[in-house]
Amino acid sequence: MVGEYVCTLSEELLQRAKEEINEVPERRADDIEHIRDWLKHQPHITARLDDWTILRFLRGCKFSLQRTKEKLDMFYTCKTLCPEWYKNRDPQDKKIRAILELGVILPLPGYETSGSRVVITRWGRFEPSKLSLNDLMKASLAVIEVWMDEDEQASVTAMVTVEDCQSLGFSHITALTPSFVKKASALLQEGYPMRPKGLHYINTPAAFDTVFNIFKSFMKEKMRKRVHIHGTDMESLYRHVPKSVLPVEYGGTNGTIEEITKYWIERLDARRDWLLEDEKYVVDESKRPGKAKTSAELFGLEGSFRKLNVD
Structure with a gap:
């Protein structure tokens, strides 16, 4: 077999x-x-x-x-x-490495109370004038695929995403064109076996509605009902995602962003041949x-x- x-x-x-x-x-x-x-x-x-x-x-x-x-x-x-998004996914490539070191997408250790894996994204850490959005997507998908390949529980219990919008500004909004968003939405919703159970937005900036309305237009109604916008109210987030699964920087007790970022860089390095063969x-x-x-x-x-x- x-x-x-x-x-x-x-x-x-x-x-x-x-x-x-x-x-x-x-x-x-x-x-x-x-x-x-x-x-x-x-x-x-x-x-x-x-x-x-x-x-x-x-x-x-x-x-x-x-x-x-x-x-x-x-x-x-x-x-x-x-x-x-899929060619030359070498975690040791200079551009990819720079994005991985920013920790823009981090599956967190452990699981929340219903058993789902929590994934934090921090796209505001990315500076569009210095790195391309395509390289950001390439690095993010590499992390997602290594995580999914190594996490059997999540294949049953699904995932919860926390989108940290801290530092998202005009340069990010202009980079996230409708065509890019539609392509990413089609890919993730139709092409990947992930089952998102919740989508939580925190630290949302003034311009958030502009960006979110673009994303929302490509979401199915079922997914829209799973969206929660918390602004800067972390207590509101904790009612859905417990502190025990969140990093210290988010008021949690589950390690630091630096530690989790380092872990995923090590995992992608370990799976470098798998990513290149892919x-x-x-x-x-x-x-x-x-x-x-x-x-x-x-x-x-x-x-x-x-x-x-x-x-």
Whole structure:
């Protein structure tokens, strides 16, 4: 068997997987094999075929085989159509390293009370005049993918995001064009097996509404209902995300930003070969059965993204 999966979940988490995402342990291997066989018969997709990668997508799609196929196709399609985000993802590259050292995206140690992993983003730390938005996205996606590959619990219990808007200014707003936001939204919502359970905005600046309205226009209604805007009221955040999971800088007890940043740099360094090898897993649109997909079709500003799926 290709990259045979070994379960690390507790009995409690296995039960949650049954109840919340329709995972049946006795059928798991057959479901993985079904998807693997399907991938092998897609002439346009060069995909990772190991059990764990396929299982992550099955869990992200609540074991709907059809949705899993659609999401995997979208994932590898996006990698092909967004080379500026997926090529040369070397954590030791000077530009990528500079962004990683800023700690702009940090999955936090441990889990919040419902078992979800909390991820803090700090895009205000990034200076658009010095580093490109595409490099920021490239570094962020590298962190996300290494985290997802190493965190089995989150594949069942999902994630909660805390967006720290401290220092977001006019230069960030102008960099976050509608086309960039739409492309990123399509990629993350349609191409990744993450299941966001909450989106919390803190330290929101005066210009926040302008930026958020752009993002909101590309969110499905279900996701909009999971958005919480706390401003500078940290007590409001703590009602959703406990201090025990937050870093010291956010009034928590879960290590420091410096320590967590260092941890993720070390993890990406350890997975450098995996990240570089990942470039070969893409689609070849010239071999796709039927009509080839294009950036204009998937990311163009014409049309609507109301069909985006968010669990």
